Amino acid sequence: MTQPDARLTEAAYQGAALQVDQEFYGRIGAATERRTVVEELRVPIRSGRAWEVPAGHVCRISTVEGPQVGDLNLWNRHNPRERFWAARTRQLQAAHVTTFDRLWSNLPFLRPMATIVGDTLAGYGVDAEGGRLHDTLGTRCDPYVSKMLNGVDFDFHCHSNLVRAVLPWGLTEFDVHDVLNVFQCTGLNDDDEYFMKTCPATPGDHFEFFAEQDLLVALSACPGGDLSKPMFGPGVTDPVEICHPLDVTVYRLDDELVEGWAEPVSPDYRGAHGLRHQPWS
Template identity: 30%
Template structure:
């Protein structure tokens, strides 16, 4: 693991608390996602900019990298088994989630929410709509900074992130992509330490 460093969000793009943002990224550019306050999960999707039917797939990536916890040098792959993002730097303790589906209205209803609750599934589609794109499905996201430990008996639990304010992960685009980032609004289990906040990102 790298020595802990921080990056200044002052010149970065805001991911508003409980909302999502989409952006175009060219092959070779790097997306740096900053956990501004240290306690925020950022659901992350990437699509082939030329074919929205091809997208980053956690299922296919796990088969390629043979681990649940991506580390520097690991390559995320698409549902067509092509490289799409590579981890080039990670100043966090390296705890990210590749298992859990994006939160949605059904999840919050099961948790006891009354009325509408912001959710990452809607954030994905609204962010794409804002740049005149559409995804017919909701792929399972890369949940950056999300802490879902797998116990020896196979059980899972939801815990607060272990990253510190300002820590970040940088991902290099291996093709022209559309990236979508959602500052997860989950406040009914402790994945955001029960207090969803903003996050930031940079494209270089």
Template identity: 50%
Template sequence: MDNQIPSLCPRLNKPRKFPKKPVTICYNKAAAVQVDRTAYDKARHDALLGDVIEKITVPKKSAKTWKMLKGDLCRVTVVEGSQVGDMNFWNLHNPKERFYSGKTRQLHASHLTTYDRLWSNMPYVRPMATVIADSLSRYGIDEDGASVHDVIGTRCDSYTIELITGKKSHDSCHTYLTRAAQDAGLTEDDVHDVWNIFMCTGFTKDTHQYFCKASPARKGDYIEFIADMDLIVGLSACPHGDVSVPVGLEVPDEICHPLGVEIFRKKN
């Protein structure tokens, strides 16, 4: 006996053929989002030959914020073991202008690398920072369709973890970034969707579900970006470490590590 409940609309049960349509790249490398690579390479050169104005260690399972002036270069480094980080960006002088991961994804790609930019929210829609170096750039897109440094996922948060597990949790990137934002004079409402650095992600080919793989980043890997405006930057060292364990399961402490931050400024 067929126990399947019939559709209320019989037309939906009829076989249907869908014609094949060509792919259209919606935002096909528009000139407005491209950078002068020679100018940014020079800016990187000048900054790295300048002064290290700040060094920060973001301990595992925590977050910190720092300030950058336009033209400053930030390098985030895997200093011990494989570790992913979640990043937020705010206009230093107007925190209502903040990083917009969705628009960045539209204008560039689902995963960022050298010469891609991080864009701000509407009504501003301006470049906040430009990626200028990436030690994982050769990872590319792997056999599972995964790549690194995504602008797909949001950020792990205690609300969703409680929804999945039924248990309260205070270990999440959202919680850490909220605390760090509050230290910078911001609020939880200012914390927003992130740039997931060193994180290896994609969508399954059959069900199109978001997936993670253990990050390929190892000690010494880094990513650099140059500030295109004065910024407050937030970085969380994710409590899921290299993100090899699904959300909701216990994460071994030994796969969690700190991240290092250096800020370079060119000499006057």
């Protein structure tokens, strides 16, 4: 049997810009005693919250009462045109992210917004069906697809939860974007179709990231809860009994932990996309 050429299946995107200082970020993730809590909040079931994470701080998302999926959005706090780019993160990092992976922003900014420094479920790996955790494959559930597939109006999908969360910050539905599905177990089946499995998180599991710039963060507690019941299709019933809240903690780090760190910069591209502007005649 002919063996596949490894060169054809290696990562398409490679380069020094994708290298991460694992010693630096590993120290931040490990030195939890060198942190100070600056904010704590709870995201109740089927709701969303938004909050700030200053550059150089760590944000932790935790399960508290049971398994629960959360849909995460990120914006630059000072310029919300810069926001999390799930598709490029999927290409530069992985379809499912964990410790030392970075969450990248959209064009023309294209720089790390956050670096993952803690994941208590990192050992989950790949299960028998090909499921993995913390995915950038799928996006948020929304009331439009619910109406299309289920024929009902429902106001507490992740898209709507995120919309309500960011309105007080001056953002709108048009600012909500493709998400990182925290604690969600997903994959592609033999027909290359997206599937979702029951969330394996237990109370006390957490996922945390280091803010590479001043961030506005929004999180929805998914109305599907732990996703152990289907959300779409004929005969679907409301799975409210499998929904749980999520806790959020923002930490300031000891100065020594972030010594030498600097906010990432965007690529210095000045080609103007091949356009040459002519003076007005």
